[in-house]
Amino acid sequence: DAGITQSPRHKVTETGTPVTLRCHQTENHRYMYWYRQDPGHGLRLIHYSYGVKDTDKGEVSDGYSVSRSKTEDFLLTLESATSSQTSVYFCATSRGPPDTEAFFGQGTRLTVV
Amino acid sequence: QKEVEQDPGPLSVPEGAIVSLNCTYSNSAFQYFMWYRQYSRKGPELLMYTYSSGNKEDGRFTAQVDKSSKYISLFIRDSQPSDSATYLCAPQMDSSYKLIFGSGTRLLVRP
Numbered sequence: 628d629a630g631i632t633q634s635p636r637h638k639v640t641e642t643g644t645p646v647t648l649r650c651h652q653t654e655n656h657r658y659m660y661w662y663r664q665d666p667g668h669g670l671r672l673i674h675y676s677y678g679v680k681d682t683d684k685g686e687v688s689d690g691y692s693v694s695r696s697k698t699e700d701f702l703l704t705l706e707s708a709t710s711s712q713t714s715v716y717f718c719a720t721s722r723g724p725p726d727t728e729a730f731f732g733q734g735t736r737l738t739v740v
Numbered sequence: 741q742k743e744v745e746q747d748p749g750p751l752s753v754p755e756g757a758i759v760s761l762n763c764t765y766s767n768s769a770f771q772y773f774m775w776y777r778q779y780s781r782k783g784p785e786l787l788m789y790t791y792s793s794g795n796k797e798d799g800r801f802t803a804q805v806d807k808s809s810k811y812i813s814l815f816i817r818d819s820q821p822s823d824s825a826t827y828l829c830a831p832q833m834d835s836s837y838k839l840i841f842g843s844g845t846r847l848l849v850r851p
Contacts, residue, residue, distance in 0.1 A: 631783075658837050667748065669828065669843030670784075677837060717783055721839065727772045727832040729839050731783030 630654050633718050633732035640739055646705040648735050650718030652698075656730070658721045659701040661685075661693060663714040664734075670717065676701055677723075708739045743767055746829055746842030754850050759816040763829035763842045766810065770831035773805045775814045778826040778844065787814075787827070819849045 630653035640646050650659060661673040662685075672685030674693040682693050690712060692704045705712055718732040746763045753759055761775075772791055776784035790796040793807045804813040812829050829842040 660839060662841075667843070669746070669748075670841040672839070675838070719783075719839065721837065723837050725834045727774065727834065727839070728786050728789075729776075729784075729830075731785070733783050734781070 631718060631720055631730055631732040633716075633735050635735060636733065637736045638738070640708050640737070642709060642739055643707050646708050646737065648703040648716055648718075648737070650701045650703070650732060652701075652718075652720050652730075654720060654730070655698060656720035657698075657723045659695065660719040660721075660729070661691070661701065661703045662717045662719060663687065663712075664717060665714050673703065673716075705737075708737075710739050713737060713739045743840050744829060744831055744842045747845055748843055750846040750848055752848045752850060753819055755819060755821060757819050757849070759819050759823070759847060759849075761814040761816075761827050761829075761845050761847070763812040763831075764810055765812065765831045767831070767833075768807070768810070769833050771834045772832040773803065773812050774830040774832060775801075775803055776828040776830055776841070778828060780825075784826075784828055784841075816847075819847075821849045821851050823847060824849050 632651045660675040662670045671687045676682045676695040716735045719729045744765045774789040775787045777787045778784040790803045800817045802815040826844040826846045828844040
């Protein structure tokens with residue numbers, strides 16, 4: 628296992644509240660990713676990081692922000708949660724090209740009511 | 741057009757059947773063709789991959805790539821109930837750190 632820990636594993640929050648999800652890795656992988664997984668859509672990239680303080684947007688980044696102040700931690704923040712952000716969120720890491728294997732965390736199930 | 745298309749299923753087969761899972765892709769620059777397996781309420785894990793065209797076999801699993809038609813396949817022989825999972829194809833470029841995944845096909849193997 629690549630040693631990727633997501634916290635919390637489950638969260639229920641109210642519309643309009645801020646939420647932060649944490650991803651912690653122990654493998655010193657350079658690249659980190661946040662995905663959301665929804666029925667019919669598969670894994671969609673929210674944001675990714677290619678180094679400390681280096682981040683970029685994915686295909687569904689609206690309403691989300693990220694930060695990476697240390698190699699091992701990648702935070703995903705929903706500034707003001709909406710019901711459309713109810714989903715399962717996965718963090719992933721990779722060593723980077725040419726190694727293309729991704730290692731995933733166990734996921735965070737977020738419900739916005 | 742999505743970069744990778746995958747039938748979501750579900751695909752239900754009896755134990756012992758040969759299973760064929762497929763994806764199509766649009767970017768001819770893809771060189772690595774990964775298959776991930778995701779059990780219910782778990783994160784995906786790499787099952788196997790091939791580089792460029794051709795076949796690769798690993799036990800009961802065979803991955804096949806036809807770059808001329810941009811078609812990726814995963815075959816499972818003698819399928820088992822423990823193979824019940826979602827299978828995601830993931831074509832990648834060897835120079836890119838952007839990880840792309842198909843939407844996944846849910847497979848159910850009935851005892």
